[in-house]
Amino acid sequence: MATTTIARHHGRRADDPDTTEEMRLLITLPDGPKKERLRQRVITAWLPLAHRQAVRLRERGEQLDDLKQVAALGLVKAVDRFDPERADAFEQFAIPTITGELKRHFRDHTWDVHVPRRTQELRNKVRKAVRELSTTLDGRSPTVAQIAGHARLTEEEAVLGLEALETYRSLSLDVALDRSGDNDDYTLMDTLGSADSRFGLIEDREAVKPALARLPERERRILYLRFFKDMTQSAIAAELGLSQMHVSRLISRALARVRAEVTRNADEEYRAAA
Numbered sequence: 001m002a003t004t005t006i007a008r009h010h011g012r013r014a015d016d017p018d019t020t021e022e023m024r025l026l027i028t029l030p031d032g033p034k035k036e037r038l039r040q041r042v043i044t045a046w047l048p049l050a051h052r053q054a055v056r057l058r059e060r061g062e063q064l065d066d067l068k069q070v071a072a073l074g075l076v077k078a079v080d081r082f083d084p085e086r087a088d089a090f091e092q093f094a095i096p097t098i099t100g101e102l103k104r105h106f107r108d109h110t111w112d113v114h115v116p117r118r119t120q121e122l123r124n125k126v127r128k129a130v131r132e133l134s135t136t137l138d139g140r141s142p143t144v145a146q147i148a149g150h151a152r153l154t155e156e157e158a159v160l161g162l163e164a165l166e167t168y169r170s171l172s173l174d175v176a177l178d179r180s181g182d183n184d185d186y187t188l189m190d191t192l193g194s195a196d197s198r199f200g201l202i203e204d205r206e207a208v209k210p211a212l213a214r215l216p217e218r219e220r221r222i223l224y225l226r227f228f229k230d231m232t233q234s235a236i237a238a239e240l241g242l243s244q245m246h247v248s249r250l251i252s253r254a255l256a257r258v259r260a261e262v263t264r265n266a267d268e269e270y271r272a273a274a
Contacts, residue, residue, distance in 0.1 A: 016091060017045040023084045043072075043079055049091060050075040053098045057106075067102065074101030119164050125151040126161030211261040219254040226251060 019042050026042065029035040053074075054067035078094035106120075129151040133142040142150070148158035212220060218240070225231045225239070233251070237244040 016049065019045055019090060020084060023079075023082060023090060026079075027083065039079060043076060046075055046079070046090070046094065047072065049094060050098050053095065053102060057102055067105075070102055070105045071098050074098035077101065119160060122153065122157050122161035123164035124161075125153060126158055127165060129158075207262050207265070208258050210265075211258040214261070215254055215257065219250055222247060222250050223254055 022038055022042050026035065026038055029038065050071040051068050054064065054071040057067060058064045074097050075094060078090070078097040081097070082090055082093050084090075126147055129147045130142060133146055133150055144155050144158050144162070147153075147162070148155045151158065151161075153161070212223065215223070222236055222240070225236045226233070231239075233247045234244045236242075237247045240247070242250075
């Protein structure tokens with residue numbers, strides 16, 4: 001069996017292995033322990049090549065260890081599919097296979113928010129344009145027009161790509177926002193608003209305003225003292241010179257009139273809308 005040697009001829013990296021003989025032997029061996037041992041030896045020899053492809057894409061936000069695993073999977077596929085009778089150099093076949101596996105990983109697994117493939121492509125073009133332009137603008141952020149021109153996109157496409165930069169990763173509502181680490185209990189959830197039950201109260205007040213305006217003056221005043229000043233029926237009776245029982249009857253009668261009018265108006269609005 002041929003041994004793995006280090007290729008040093010022109011056009012290849014000095015540390016790229018020469019596994020030509022091993023590759024030729026692989027396709028002739030039947031499945032079994034001997035073939036598997038040789039296969040693993042070839043894969044191990046070419047792992048540095050796979051890791052180099054992963055390092056090239058580490059700036060896209062993924063953990064390098066995860067990218068190396070994906071690249072290794074691409075390498076395995078390349079070893080299993082390579083036919084030395086059809087290709088001269090394994091690395092010329094392996095690199096597209098490995099990078100293709102990495103690109104599929106980015107497309108299918110690293111987007112927390114699902115976006116069309118075209119949008120993902122725009123994001124990559126915009127990200128590259130921003131990075132390249134930032135080196136020539138003295139630290140200033142490039143404009144949309146500059147990004148579009150550099151990436152050969154329309155300004156609308158550049159804007160879409162910039163928006164996609166923000167959707168690449170979603171943020172948990174439970175993430176701590178205190179970067180100093182002093183208050184882990186303060187999370188993104190604490191900054192979000194919630195439904196205000198008083199909106200319903202506003203609608204109710206607007207609905208009863210016309211009905212209240214049509215009540216007699218004394219009944220309007222009694223309702224005002226009871227529900228806006230939070231006075232008891234006894235206190236209202238003492239202020240107006242009435243008995244507490246009479247105040248109670250006036251409140252009940254006024255509320256019944258208001259309720260009937262509001263219900264009638266709501267029914268009329270519903271029929272008109274229908």
